[in-house]
Amino acid sequence: xxxxxxQTLSYPMALLGGVALMASTAISVADWLxxxxxxxxxxxxxxxxxxxxxxxxxxxxxLVRDAVTVNEDGKPxxxxxxxxxxxxxxxxxQISTPGYGNSAMVMxxxxxxxxxxxxxxxxxxxxxxxxxxxxxxxxxxWILRFNGRSLNDPPPSGWAVKKDGGVFDQFTGATITPRALxxxxxxxxxxxxxxxxxxxxxxxxxxxx
Amino acid sequence: xxDYRSLFADGLWHNNVVFAQMLALCPLMAVTTTATNGLxxxxxxxxxxxxxxxxxxxxxxxxxxxxxxxxxxxLIAALVTLxxxxxxxxxxELYKVLxxxxxxxxxxxxxxGRAESFASxxxxxxxxxxxxxxxxxxxxxxxxxxxxxxxxxxxTLFAQASLLLGQSFVFLEITLIRNYPGFLLMLLPPGGFxxxxxxxxxxxxxxxxxxxxxxxxxxxxxxxx
Numbered sequence: 001x002x003x004x005x006x007q008t009l010s011y012p013m014a015l016l017g018g019v020a021l022m023a024s025t026a027i028s029v030a031d032w033l034x035x036x037x038x039x040x041x042x043x044x045x046x047x048x049x050x051x052x053x054x055x056x057x058x059x060x061x062x063l064v065r066d067a068v069t070v071n072e073d074g075k076p077x078x079x080x081x082x083x084x085x086x087x088x089x090x091x092x093x094q095i096s097t098p099g100y101g102n103s104a105m106v107m108x109x110x111x112x113x114x115x116x117x118x119x120x121x122x123x124x125x126x127x128x129x130x131x132x133x134x135x136x137x138x139x140x141x142w143i144l145r146f147n148g149r150s151l152n153d154p155p156p157s158g159w160a161v162k163k164d165g166g167v168f169d170q171f172t173g174a175t176i177t178p179r180a181l182x183x184x185x186x187x188x189x190x191x192x193x194x195x196x197x198x199x200x201x202x203x204x205x206x207x208x209x
Numbered sequence: 210x211x212d213y214r215s216l217f218a219d220g221l222w223h224n225n226v227v228f229a230q231m232l233a234l235c236p237l238m239a240v241t242t243t244a245t246n247g248l249x250x251x252x253x254x255x256x257x258x259x260x261x262x263x264x265x266x267x268x269x270x271x272x273x274x275x276x277x278x279x280x281x282x283x284l285i286a287a288l289v290t291l292x293x294x295x296x297x298x299x300x301x302e303l304y305k306v307l308x309x310x311x312x313x314x315x316x317x318x319x320x321x322g323r324a325e326s327f328a329s330x331x332x333x334x335x336x337x338x339x340x341x342x343x344x345x346x347x348x349x350x351x352x353x354x355x356x357x358x359x360x361x362x363x364x365t366l367f368a369q370a371s372l373l374l375g376q377s378f379v380f381l382e383i384t385l386i387r388n389y390p391g392f393l394l395m396l397l398p399p400g401g402f403x404x405x406x407x408x409x410x411x412x413x414x415x416x417x418x419x420x421x422x423x424x425x426x427x428x429x430x431x432x433x434x
Contacts, residue, residue: 012276019268019280023287030291037298045305129242129396 050080050092053110053119058082058089070195077191079199082110088200090118091192097184099127100176105135109146109185111192113200116150120185132177142169142178151189159186213338220342227350227405228412232319237351238401240310242362245370247355248348249307250314255344257292257314261285262328262340269329281324289315306373319343357404360385362395 005011047064054063059082066081082090092110099105103126110118120143122135134140145168160166161179170178192199226232233254240250264284265272272280293311297304304311314320323343328336360366364386371379394400 006273012273015271015273016276016279016283019283023283027287027290027294030294034294034298038294041297041301041304044301129393131393 049108049121049123050110052121053108054082054090054092055118058084058112058118060084063092068199068201070191070198072191072195079195081199081201089113091199092118093188093191094123095184095188095191097180097187099125099180100132100174101126103127105177105181105184107181107184107188109188111189114150115189115192115196116148116153117146117185117189119144120146120188122181127177128174131171131174134171134174135177135181140171142171145169146185149185151186151193159183212335216335216338217342217345220339220344220346221349222346224346225350226319226343226347227354228409230319230322232322233317233347234405236310236313236317237354237405238398239313241351241355241358241401242396243359243365243369244352244356244367245306245373246310247351247353248367248370249303249373250310251344251348251351253292253296253307253311254314254317254320254347255341257285257288258320258323258344258347259337259340260288260292261320261324262336263333264288265324265328266331266333266336269331272329277329278321278325281321281329285320285324286315303373306369319347353408354401354404357408358395358400361404362392362400364389364391 043064050063061081061083063080063082066083068079068081069076070079071077077093077095079091079093081088082092090110090112092108094106094108096104096106105125105127106123107120108123109120112118121137122143125133125135127133127135134142137143154167157165158167159182161168161170161175161182163170163175164179166182168178168182220226222228224230227234227237236250236254241247261281261284265281268280268284289312292314296307296311323340327339331339356366359368364384366383366385367381368384370381371377374381392400395404
């Protein structure tokens with residue numbers, strides 16, 4: 001019942017090629033079908049994240065599309081600008097820092113035009129479950145303690161965990177995570193201070209479009 | 210009919226992917242920190258198992274034995290990619306909960322195992338039933354282990370189940386002890402091995418107990434002993 005062509009050496013090769021072609025066709029079609037939807041979902045996710053750190057009252061523009069890219073230490077940082085009546089009221093951007101065990105913690109932070117923090121949220125991290133993960137808002141309100149802070153509040157020496165003489169609490173059993181996070185937020189504020197004019201789009205006429 | 214019942218009995222208990230075949234341990238340890246994660250991973254794997262079994266069973270007459278393993282791997286990887294894209298595009302809430310775990314299904318050897326030992330030599334419908342039964346058995350094991358780890362580790366059960374299943378399932382979310390300090394060991398991979406070990410031992414005890422009860426009590430008591 002086994003046809004002759006199946007005995008040949010080239011049959012398995014043709015079969016494997018055929019199946020590969022079939023699989024890649026299916027994936028291409030699925031990619032074509034889902035691409036627009038996935039891009040839309042990603043945009044919605046970004047919007048939802050940004051809304052956590054910049055209250056809706058701060059802007060009437062399409063926050064996600066008003067982005068400017070700034071080079072910081074050779075790494076591009078995308079900054080989203082919240083405008084009301086054309087004037088930038090707040091900006092938000094992503095920062096990241098190595099956490100416990102050098103795995104990246106990624107945060108998004110919102111800063112108003114005076115340099116005060118509107119909010120910080122951790123988007124992804126690989127900190128120890130049960131110890132370091134209190135940086136998530138769903139597990140602890142610790143991250144809210146940054147709200148309203150700025151580079152001068154507390155003064156520079158206070159931008160550390162209590163164990164290091166600062167004003168921010170560490171967690172029981174986890175010092176490295178909050179220490180790294182506090183430093184990253186401070187660096188984020190310094191980034192804002194360094195690029196303030198550009199970010200606020202206050203560059204005088206004739207500047208960037 | 211009886212045949213399908215035995216397929217389900219195999220998948221859920223006698224030949225359970227985790228408790229009998231001891232497969233799929235890698236995604237198991239990574240995912241089962243909560244019962245909800247276990248459920249999501251189990252359902253996603255069931256979908257892939259079912260479709261992989263159907264596709265492979267319907268191609269079984271054409272597949273040359275010399276190249277069957279690469280073909281199975283190729284088909285499974287393609288199906289997982291399709292599932293990943295579809296869930297991302299159209300079931301995005303689910304994707305946010307499961308996103309990390311979906312690609313992990315590729316490394317789940319039970320999918321390849323079922324393709325090789327069942328779907329490549331059985332008719333399409335039987336293969337579909339086998340995939341479903343094996344998947345449900347895996348889901349059951351993942352929920353059980355995830356539930357044990359969650360209860361011991363953070364004193365909740367089915368936390369965030371409503372994110373996975375929709376708002377109407379909020380009732381599943383149970384907090385057993387408020388302000389529970391947490392038992393970290395259970396949430397880390399060693400906790401997974403511990404729970405799995407105890408559950409395996411429990412299953413063994415149950416089965417031995419059943420065998421002893423079914424065996425005739427005729428064994429004569431040796432009075433001289």
